Amino acid sequence: EDKVVQSPLSLVVHEGDTVTLNCSYEVTNFRSLLWYKQEKKAPTFLFMLTSSGIEKKSGRLSSILDKKELSSILNITATQTGDSAIYLCAVNAGNNRKLIWGLGTSLAVNP
Amino acid sequence: DAMVIQNPRYQVTQFGKPVTLSCSQTLNHNVMYWYQQKSSQAPKLLFHYYDKDFNNEADTPDNFQSRRPNTSFCFLDIRSPGLGDAAMYLCATSTLASGETQYFGPGTRLLVL
Numbered sequence: 001e002d003k004v005v006q007s008p009l010s011l012v013v014h015e016g017d018t019v020t021l022n023c024s025y026e027v028t029n030f031r032s033l034l035w036y037k038q039e040k041k042a043p044t045f046l047f048m049l050t051s052s053g054i055e056k057k058s059g060r061l062s063s064i065l066d067k068k069e070l071s072s073i074l075n076i077t078a079t080q081t082g083d084s085a086i087y088l089c090a091v092n093a094g095n096n097r098k099l100i101w102g103l104g105t106s107l108a109v110n111p
Numbered sequence: 112d113a114m115v116i117q118n119p120r121y122q123v124t125q126f127g128k129p130v131t132l133s134c135s136q137t138l139n140h141n142v143m144y145w146y147q148q149k150s151s152q153a154p155k156l157l158f159h160y161y162d163k164d165f166n167n168e169a170d171t172p173d174n175f176q177s178r179r180p181n182t183s184f185c186f187l188d189i190r191s192p193g194l195g196d197a198a199m200y201l202c203a204t205s206t207l208a209s210g211e212t213q214y215f216g217p218g219t220r221l222l223v224l
Contacts, residue, residue, distance in 0.1 A: 031211060032211050032212075034211065034212060034213075036215075041217050041218060042199075042201050042215035042216055042217050042218040043154070043201075043215050044215070045212055045213075045214060045215075048211070048212050088153065088154075092211035097142055097159065097161060097205070097207075097211070098156055098159070099156075099211065099213060101153035101154055102153060103151075103152070103153050104153060
């Protein structure tokens with residue numbers, strides 16, 4: 001059965017810290033991995049990683065896909081209180097247009 | 112701006128009273144999804160449309176129905192809401208040209224009394 005596992009489930013840091021969130025997957029016919037940020041509303045798209053685009057960066061956020069280890073990390077440097085959210089990882093596998101979701105990592109950034 | 116819109120943002124209904132949630136998009140995406148998300152859980156796919164082709168998830172209760180009258184609009188009908196149906200309902204869209212990236216609307220939070 002296809003599955004996506006995120007770790008840690010929750011994390012508390014201080015402003016200015018750097019955090020690394022992990023996502024591992026076991027799927028058939030991997031196509032892409034997506035990261036979303038969810039505050040008290042709908043998920044907001046961050047990055048999509050594929051075999052041809054294994055590293056993405058936007059400001060203080062960056063993500064890398066390791067196809068050999070079947071995993072991805074999301075890095076946030078110089079964290080701010082506004083980074084507090086649940087970070088969701090999802091994988092698209094096969095041709096069915098559906099995403100397989102992890103349970104998310106809840107990040108709290110304290111002032 | 113191109114976007115996904117959901118109405119209403121909050122919906123209160125009574126046990127057993129039918130409710131309809133709506134989603135519209137200006138992205139012209141051919142795939143539209145409905146998810147149910149409960150607290151501290153990942154979004155759970157209920158069904159999706161690929162153009163007019165309806166795809167139901169095997170574990171979606173019959174109580175949940177959907178309509179897509181045109182490319183822009185999609186509706187979620189809950190025929191007889193139970194207390195367990197209280198959740199956030201998320202609409203998302205995607206297109207094969209954008210890969211598998213799904214773009215979400217703001218969600219409708221449903222409360223069942």
